[in-house]
Amino acid sequence: MKCTFLFVCLLTFAAVWNFISSVDIRFRKYEFVFEGYRCIPNETAFEYENISDSYKCSKLCHVNNACLSFSYKPDSYQCIGCRVNLGIRPSSYESYPGSLYFHTKTETSxxxxxxxxxxxxxxxxxxxxxxxxxxxxxxxxxxxxxxxxxxxxxxxxxxxxxxxxxxxxxxxxxxxxxxxxxxxxxxxxxxxxxxxxxxxxxxxxxxxxxxxxxxxxxxxxxxxxxxxxxxxxxxxxxxxxxxxxxxxxxxxxxxxxxxxxxxxxxxxxxxxxxxxxxxxxxxxxxxxxxxxxxxxxxxxxxxxxxxxxxxxxx
Missing domain, CATH: 3.90.215.10 (Gamma Fibrinogen, chain A, domain 1)
Structure with missing residues (x-):
């Protein structure tokens, strides 16, 4: 029984690892930065509707190689992925009232x-x-x-x-x-x-x-x-x-x-x-x-x- 359980766990781990490898999840950590902004259209990696919470929005950013940060709007359940960390360039973002903005942890160099x-x-x-x-x-x-x-x-x-x-x-x-x-x-x-x-x-x-x-x-x-x-x-x-x-x-x-x-x-x-x-x-x-x-x-x-x-x- 223990061997069967261990075998199932190993198969599950292998399946999860293969999935992670296939979509290139990079285990990035996000931090909340400020409210009311989103990236401009030219810096937008994706826009999704009906995303129930910011955690699910962060997962969408995780699996998208072009996404470095995201804005989530709770009242409309909109998730917007960005190709840059806002604040890097003032021209890269615009006002978006009601949204919450998260970006990857600040670079060290x-x-x-x-x-x-x-x-x-x-x-x-x-x-x-x-x-x-x-x-x-x-x-x-x-x-x-x-x-x-x-x-x-x-x-x-x-x-x-x-x-x-x-x-x-x-x-x-x-x-x-x-x-x-x-x-x-x-x-x-x-x-x-x-x-x-x-x-x-x-x-x-x-x-x-x-x-x-x-x-x-x-x-x-x-x-x-x-x-x-x-x-x-x-x-x-x-x-x-x-x-x-x-x-x-x-x-x-x-x-x-x-x-x-x-x-x-x-x-x-x-x-x-x-x-x-x-x-x-x-x-x-x-x-x-x-x-x-x-x-x-x-x-x-x-x-x-x-x-x-x-x-x-x-």
Missing amino acids: CKEISENNRFVPSGQYKIRLSKSKKVQTVYCDMDTDGGGWTVFQHRFDHSLYFNRTFSEYESGFGALNGEFWLGLKTVQEMTYQVRPTLRLDVRTDDDMMFTETYQNFYLDKGPRYTLRFGEQVNDVGSEGYLKTNKNQHFSTYDVDQDSASASNCARNNGGGWWYNACTWISLNRAVRSRDGMLNIGTYGHTGKYITTSKMMFR
């Missing part, structure tokens, strides 16, 4: 957003930090080399003052739609376990672009926030100057953690950085002028001055 939401543009997105569970707004570069990059430093118009205190560098400063520094605490939490790829893009005063890319990037925990990374990817035209900053602690004018015993590199250069003694490259230096052109640092021993910079990871 720009890479996840890029993988889960097709054709999303560069811009500001909300992610959930994996350890603290804090919801953080970040800027995602969805254009460079396939997209999915979380930008943590961007300078392009010399409008933001970068000679800041250690506390400010920990927390971050600036505006994500302009020049900014995301913050050492956030970068450390996002990279310590994942070990993503680090990328630097700089433009020099002779309008040349240089890129440095490194594997296995992360920061040690504070207060040192030591810069760690692995091998350099094959970057054409790059000397790999950031290698001189590898394994260095982060320093500012008020917290000196560099390797120079007789000076404070951050005070001399006017900006926080992973200084050695001192550095071939610093992207956070105070803005200076050379022959009437503003710059934010030098690039290696070439005599080139940096005019714009971007640091990001994926």
Whole structure:
């Protein structure tokens, strides 16, 4: 009798598993977000009538590969599946009074957003930090080399003052739609376990672009926030100057953690950085002028001055 019962259970499990595999159920978890909205028709995966409750609506979204979120309207029993998580793009949703909106749990990186939401543009997105569970707004570069990059430093118009205190560098400063520094605490939490790829893009005063890319990037925990990374990817035209900053602690004018015993590199250069003694490259230096052109640092021993910079990871 027990053997028969066990055999029936195994057959049932196999049948259920085959069904799950055939419809590609992905066991996504949904969370209630807000009331009164639905996705626009161009972002709609399906619309069903006479769905008795939101749980059944969620099951319909589960078994549809194109569905990432859904709206359910209790008074009319209407279920609407959406191809995007609403809030990713303001233009992706519209008012729908009386509805309840649920979406997949917030992604933890720009890479996840890029993988889960097709054709999303560069811009500001909300992610959930994996350890603290804090919801953080970040800027995602969805254009460079396939997209999915979380930008943590961007300078392009010399409008933001970068000679800041250690506390400010920990927390971050600036505006994500302009020049900014995301913050050492956030970068450390996002990279310590994942070990993503680090990328630097700089433009020099002779309008040349240089890129440095490194594997296995992360920061040690504070207060040192030591810069760690692995091998350099094959970057054409790059000397790999950031290698001189590898394994260095982060320093500012008020917290000196560099390797120079007789000076404070951050005070001399006017900006926080992973200084050695001192550095071939610093992207956070105070803005200076050379022959009437503003710059934010030098690039290696070439005599080139940096005019714009971007640091990001994926």
